[in-house]
Amino acid sequence: MSTDIANREATFAERFTNKVMELFAASAGGELALTDFQKRLAQNYCIVADRALKAAEEKRLKKVEKYRDPLPVTWANVDMDDLALSVVSAARVGWDPMQSNHVSLIPYKKNAVDKYSMTLMPGYRGIELRATKYGLNVPDAVIIELVYSTDQFKSHKKDRHNNIETYDFEITNDFDRGKIVGGFYYHIYNDSPEKNKLVVMTLKEIEKRKPAYASPEFWGGEKVKWDNGKKAGTEQVEGWFEKMCYKTIYRAAYNDITIDSQKIDDDYMKLRQMELSLTEMKVGQEIEENANKEYLDAEYQFADEPLPEAEDSPEPAEPVQPTNGAGPGF
Numbered sequence: 001m002s003t004d005i006a007n008r009e010a011t012f013a014e015r016f017t018n019k020v021m022e023l024f025a026a027s028a029g030g031e032l033a034l035t036d037f038q039k040r041l042a043q044n045y046c047i048v049a050d051r052a053l054k055a056a057e058e059k060r061l062k063k064v065e066k067y068r069d070p071l072p073v074t075w076a077n078v079d080m081d082d083l084a085l086s087v088v089s090a091a092r093v094g095w096d097p098m099q100s101n102h103v104s105l106i107p108y109k110k111n112a113v114d115k116y117s118m119t120l121m122p123g124y125r126g127i128e129l130r131a132t133k134y135g136l137n138v139p140d141a142v143i144i145e146l147v148y149s150t151d152q153f154k155s156h157k158k159d160r161h162n163n164i165e166t167y168d169f170e171i172t173n174d175f176d177r178g179k180i181v182g183g184f185y186y187h188i189y190n191d192s193p194e195k196n197k198l199v200v201m202t203l204k205e206i207e208k209r210k211p212a213y214a215s216p217e218f219w220g221g222e223k224v225k226w227d228n229g230k231k232a233g234t235e236q237v238e239g240w241f242e243k244m245c246y247k248t249i250y251r252a253a254y255n256d257i258t259i260d261s262q263k264i265d266d267d268y269m270k271l272r273q274m275e276l277s278l279t280e281m282k283v284g285q286e287i288e289e290n291a292n293k294e295y296l297d298a299e300y301q302f303a304d305e306p307l308p309e310a311e312d313s314p315e316p317a318e319p320v321q322p323t324n325g326a327g328p329g330f
Helices: 005-030 036-062 082-091 124-134 203-210 241-255 266-290
Strands: 103-110 116-123 141-148 152-156 167-169 180-188 196-203 223-227 230-239
Touching: 005 036, 005 082, 036 082, 036 103, 036 116, 036 180, 082 116, 082 124, 116 124, 116 266, 124 241, 124 266, 141 241, 167 180, 180 203, 180 241, 196 203, 196 241, 203 241
Parallel strands: none
Antiparallel strands: 103 116, 141 180, 152 167, 180 196, 223 230
16 A cells, blocks of 8 residues: 555545544533544544445446436445444444454345434454453353364263363364364363363254354355346355354354443443344345345345455455545535
């Protein structure tokens, strides 16, 4: 990235951060104090949001015209008040959209106000950060492992002879472990080992958590081929099945940490509500509107899985270059 582009990007992001602080203060009825670190995160949200809007607009334009939403996915059509509240909450939790698997930004249409909202969906690292910040009895360590057919695994649950839950795990062939048969996570409490918790998941239980509309680019399987907006057969995609299984267990391990009601604040409630809104509204809306039509690009996932584009991409995205250095015009 050239120095001129970097400077334009910095100015663009700084203006966004100032606008976020202004909108939040007006909505909350008082001044907003962010640390330098939180301000830097807010600037990161600006850059990633710009990238997400451009990608969403490209997808909108690819749709057959009669099924295309007439409202362009641009900054001018974003609900900035809602975005400001979301960005502040995420920054105070510590989610950094520039870091892999922290959080994805997902534009979706709010028909009631004819605007786009930017939902922030946590990745598995984001879930870890939230659980660590808000959890009750947070473990000192969490072990997460996949188990393959050549591994030797034996769980030791609590009983009258065993006060500490534990397990034996041995990899017998490092370079050819066979097929995945399951996995487990283990919560460790150094000062109170009797609280240690082991959860074992079979492959069937892992796959039950696979989203109903999971992207084959990530889970593998059959993918529809498109040619000029029309179906052109199917193709088999290898995907990243092992990585997705691991992330499924990882998310379960940190979602299993009970949230301390005394730690819950406005930031937690705002981010949690965004997750629920996306699951309940956006996924169903996208599927219903596009089912059985010429072009279907719904890649939204249910339950604990975020959008694959940002969350599970094996390679980091290129830095964004705001158009003409102007950005959304704030």
